[in-house]
Amino acid sequence: MTATITPAWIGVDWGTSHVRAWAISASGTLLAQASSDRGMGRLDRAGFEPALLALVGPWLHGPTPVIACGMVGSRQGWVEAPYAATPCAPLGGPLAPACSDDPRLAVHVIPGIKQLHPADVMRGEETQIAGYLAQNKGWDGVICLPGTHTKWVHVSAGEIVSFQTFMTGELFATLTTQTVLRHSIATDGWDDAAFDTGLADAYGRPEKLAGRLFSLRAEGLLHDLPGATARARLSGLLIGAELAAAKPYWLGQQIAVIGAGALARLYVTALAQHGAPATQVNAEAATLAGLTAAYRQLKG
Amino acid sequence: MTATITPAWIGVDWGTSHVRAWAISASGTLLAQASSDRGMGRLDRAGFEPALLALVGPWLHGPTPVIACGMVGSRQGWVEAPYAATPCAPLGGPLAPACSDDPRLAVHVIPGIKQLHPADVMRGEETQIAGYLAQNKGWDGVICLPGTHTKWVHVSAGEIVSFQTFMTGELFATLTTQTVLRHSIATDGWDDAAFDTGLADAYGRPEKLAGRLFSLRAEGLLHDLPGATARARLSGLLIGAELAAAKPYWLGQQIAVIGAGALARLYVTALAQHGAPATQVNAEAATLAGLTAAYRQLKG
Structure with a gap:
């Protein structure tokens, strides 16, 4: 029998080629992790929610905050999280909420950082x-x-x-x-x-x-x-x-x-x-x- | 009616991605040209003769010298024409005869040049x-x-x-x-x-x-x-x-x-x-x- 995973929140690193997710307890303990190759580059906007559910579905037993970083916040991602501009704190802009149909998901995407001159970006x-x-x-x-x-x-x-x-x-x-x-x-x-x-x-x-x-x-x-x-x-x-x-x-x-x-x-x-x-x-x-x-x- | 092309010899530039051929008269006049995308990179050793015949077949009315340069003389080419070593004349090594079944073809491949130190090659x-x-x-x-x-x-x-x-x-x-x-x-x-x-x-x-x-x-x-x-x-x-x-x-x-x-x-x-x-x-x-x-x- 597999133990039930009941995270307080879920962290996600969603890059171009891969996505990794971690189930975290209220006290910060890592409960479980999962990953897949359904990176941003392979998904259209409608594909993010199913890809996430395929990965973290077994951990969802009610509304659960999901904090995601990476290319998931790009223009081609789930939701565009506009860049914060340097100089700024690394978490320098507001989290961008991503729409989902599943009421258990409350997804928030961390914005990337831009530097205007010389032009550069990170996510x-x-x-x-x-x-x-x-x-x-x-x-x-x-x-x-x-x-x-x-x-x-x-x-x-x-x-x-x-x-x-x-x-x-x-x-x-x-x-x-x-x-x-x-x-x-x-x-x-x-x-x-x-x-x-x-x-x-x-x-x-x-x-x-x-x-x-x-x-x-x-x-x-x-x-x-x-x-x-x-x-x-x-x-x-x-x-x-x-x-x-x-x-x-x-x-x-x-x-x-x-x-x-x-x-x-x-x-x-x-x-x-x-x-x-x-x-x-x-x-x-x-x-x-x-x-x-x-x-x-x-x-x- | 197409005029018959009867070259004294045929020149060929056979690179990795393309092959070009020129029909030349005894006095050096350019009589005709042809090209295709059957470069060395797309051919195995048995493929060179058919590719050449497809290109210059209409020009062959008897034994005809063919002078070829380029990657056709590499290890993966029709025949390996060993590099001449610098310092040397640009036509610094003997032409390498390439085997053909068609008696009208007498193919000779120009060797590339190598430099031993620092290592470099050209064909x-x-x-x-x-x-x-x-x-x-x-x-x-x-x-x-x-x-x-x-x-x-x-x-x-x-x-x-x-x-x-x-x-x-x-x-x-x-x-x-x-x-x-x-x-x-x-x-x-x-x-x-x-x-x-x-x-x-x-x-x-x-x-x-x-x-x-x-x-x-x-x-x-x-x-x-x-x-x-x-x-x-x-x-x-x-x-x-x-x-x-x-x-x-x-x-x-x-x-x-x-x-x-x-x-x-x-x-x-x-x-x-x-x-x-x-x-x-x-x-x-x-x-x-x-x-x-x-x-x-x-x-x-």
Whole structure:
């Protein structure tokens, strides 16, 4: 017999490709979690409620607040939650209520953050930042959130002062699967020394990056460069170029890297090699803490 | 009634995505041309002969030499034509005979060129370079061949001294169709001023390129950046980064840009803005002249 899950509220991280949900008790205990691949990118507006019910239906025994973050709040999402503008607190705008037919659902979507000049946007990361700040009161510094679109975020006095997005993760995925480099790059495997080489090369001479990419293919053809080595070197090249471009963010700052294990570790390692010690923060814990902070704000 | 085409020989440019053929008379007159999308990438080894016959069959009235260049000579091509190594003449290695069942076909494939350190390869461009040098005896300088994989080639005393490949064309195509930028970049349209802005930005601060890409998406979302403007700016950014990285090639050199109209003009314009006048050369004419030079070499 399965125990009945009766959450006080439900937290949801609804991105482009995936959705994850957590059932939380009144005291903040995690009761259950669930996830699916019904991300925002696969749904039209009418598809969000069924997708959510498929995931959290068994947890609903009466009206239940749902706090959601991520692309679910974009123009193509369940409800558009207009961006708050920097400088602002990470939970800087009002939660947007999403319409649902099921009376048990009371869905509230956390707005993303925009920066007008230079233009930039985030959706989802603001919740992780809120979570990190909730757990580290008074923390000032720079938060790096590696992912498909890595964010560098300057935080001061509880506010997001400025931020910048790098498409490093998407570039890596696209280069290794959609271009001629796919013939020379393995789909997995790793080589620490090759990562370090690529990192040092692109960080030291970022202006040369445009000319480094095809070398991975040519070395594969001419010198049998192993696919795992090519993979790690490309990762190093792209992260090295990002660190060079993001230097005004991280230089001389206190740094926290919020992200999933392996990728976040790469950033921490890369930063360490350039004399910038960074703290690695568990992404899921930060998301949950941020959703919790938003829920408390809602409850007033 | 269609006049019968009776070429002395046939030239073929067989790339990854397309194949083009020219029927040439003994005196070098172009008699006819044909093309199809049966590029190397779509064919297995047994597919090349039927694809060629479908294209040039009507021109065959007896044994006819066929001179082919491009990816048809790669490991995945009709026959592997081993690379000649730099420094070498652009037609620096022996033509590779390709097997055919049809006795009218005598196919010879021009080898590509490799550079061992730093590793790089070309297939097809060597023929255009040979053609340009055949038409410009004694020319020394740098040849830029823009395309999917743009090449910068240092030529001296009739030899290819060194070269470097940039994936600029493939990056542009991939970024505009396979990444989040596709939502903000038009499939056509142009904006000269936006190209110039991107060019100046990336050329002047190439280390910032990694951070410029997502701006195109964010400006689309926040400031309604027109899709054609985003398209032109991205092109400028990528070509600007390439010019910065390729500077050791072109600075202070005589420059020829061999390529198709619009793209070659962008490179000529971009170089002119950095004080480097370049001559634009018709790509098809260069290919034909190169195939002709190879045919003459074969005839001895």
